Amino acid sequence: xxxxxxxxxxxxxxxxxxxxxxxxxxxxxxxxxxxxxxxxxxxxxxxxxxxxxxxxxxxxxxxxxxxxxxxxxxxxxxxxxxxxxxxxxxxxxxxxxxxxxxxxxxxxxxxxxx
Amino acid sequence: xxxxxxxxxxxxxxxxxxxxxxxxxxxxxxxxxxxxxxxxxxxxxxxxxxxxxxxxxxxxxxxxxxxxxxxxxxxxxxxxxxxxxxxxxxxxxxxxxxxxxxxxxxxxxxxxxxxx
Numbered sequence: 001x002x003x004x005x006x007x008x009x010x011x012x013x014x015x016x017x018x019x020x021x022x023x024x025x026x027x028x029x030x031x032x033x034x035x036x037x038x039x040x041x042x043x044x045x046x047x048x049x050x051x052x053x054x055x056x057x058x059x060x061x062x063x064x065x066x067x068x069x070x071x072x073x074x075x076x077x078x079x080x081x082x083x084x085x086x087x088x089x090x091x092x093x094x095x096x097x098x099x100x101x102x103x104x105x106x107x108x109x110x111x112x113x114x
Numbered sequence: 115x116x117x118x119x120x121x122x123x124x125x126x127x128x129x130x131x132x133x134x135x136x137x138x139x140x141x142x143x144x145x146x147x148x149x150x151x152x153x154x155x156x157x158x159x160x161x162x163x164x165x166x167x168x169x170x171x172x173x174x175x176x177x178x179x180x181x182x183x184x185x186x187x188x189x190x191x192x193x194x195x196x197x198x199x200x201x202x203x204x205x206x207x208x209x210x211x212x213x214x215x216x217x218x219x220x221x222x223x224x225x226x227x228x229x230x
Contacts, residue, residue, distance in 0.1 A: 034218060043118070043205055043221035044157075051217065090157065101170065102147075102219065104157040 002027045002095035004105035012111045013081045021076040021108045023091030032094040033074040034102070035065055039087045047089075050074060061085070081112045116140045118208050118222035126228045132194040135225045137206030138187055146189045147207040147219060148174075148181055157205075163189065164211055196229045203227070 003026045013019045025031055032051050036044040048059025055067045065076045074091060091105040119138045127133055139146050147162040161171035166183040174181065178200075180192045193200055203226050207219035 032217065036221075041223075043223045044207075044219075046218045046220065049218055101159065101162075103159075106156045 002031075002093050002101075002103050004091050004093050004103050006089075006091055006105040006108045008108050009106075010109045010111065012113060015083050015112050015114050016080050019078050019081040019085070019110065019112070021089050021091075021110060023074045023076065023105060024072050025074065025091070025093040026072065027093060027095040029095050031074075033065070033067060034092040034094075035059065035063070035074075035076050036090045036092065036104075037087045038090065038107070044090060047076070081110075083112045083114050086110055086112045116220075118206055118220055120204075120206050120222035120225050122225060123223060124226045124228075126230065127196055128230055129197055130195045131229075132192065133196045133200075133227060133229075135191045135204055135206075135227070137189040137191075137208075137222055139189065139206070139208030140220055141187070143208035143210050143220070144186075145209045145211045145219075146183060147209070148189070148191050149205040149207065150202045151205060151224070152202045160191070160204075193227075196227075198229045201227055201229050 005024045034049045035047040038044045047063050048057050050057045050067045058064045063078050067074050088107045088109050090107050092102050094102045121136045145164045148160040150158045160174040161181040163183050183189045203224045205221050205224045207221045209219045
């Protein structure tokens with residue numbers, strides 16, 4: 001079965017600095033990978049996805065993620081963090097071998113300090 | 115722009131009462147998911163439907179929870195009887211499945227349920 005790990009509960013970064021939120025996954029088949037962001041008292045918002053093709057995926061709000069098959073990772077990155085990026089970030093995977101189920105990671109809380 | 119809507123946004127009820135949560139998926143989406151979010155368990159998939167048919171409800175406690183799609187514009191999640199441990203935020207999400215493939219999901223704002 002598929003699984004997702006987000007090794008950091010909390011990431012702190014200064015405004016203007018680059019940020020990375022880590023995600024590793026385990027699947028039997030080929031992975032479909034996603035990042036979502038959740039602001040307080042809101043639902044999850046889709047940021048970006050990797051299905052196939054270029055390993056570097058660009059998404060909303062200047063975020064990007066790199067698919068690394070050998071390291072089974074899909075880290076979320078942004079070159080210059082904004083205070084407004086502070087939120088809860090979820091990585092999710094769908095294992096094509098197991099149908100339509102998505103599995104979400106536990107989430108990483110990102111705090112961007114002014 | 116198109117959004118998933120959920121009602122009610124907040125619900126406080128007493129233990130033993132029935133609770134019904136409703137979701138209107140994005141028009142044209144044919145896949146609907148129900149999730150529960152708690153601090154302890156994170157985001158858990160309860161059930162999902164495609165073309166109104168339940169495909170997987172293995173994450174849902176069968177004795178008290180039920181999920182249905184009476185039509186393509188309405189999904190419901192019912193708890194009867196409710197218990198304090200059901201207190202959580204319940205999210206509905208919808209997506210489009212084409213040729214058997216489903217990609218990103220779009221989430222509603224959630225229903226915050228408190229059972230006292």
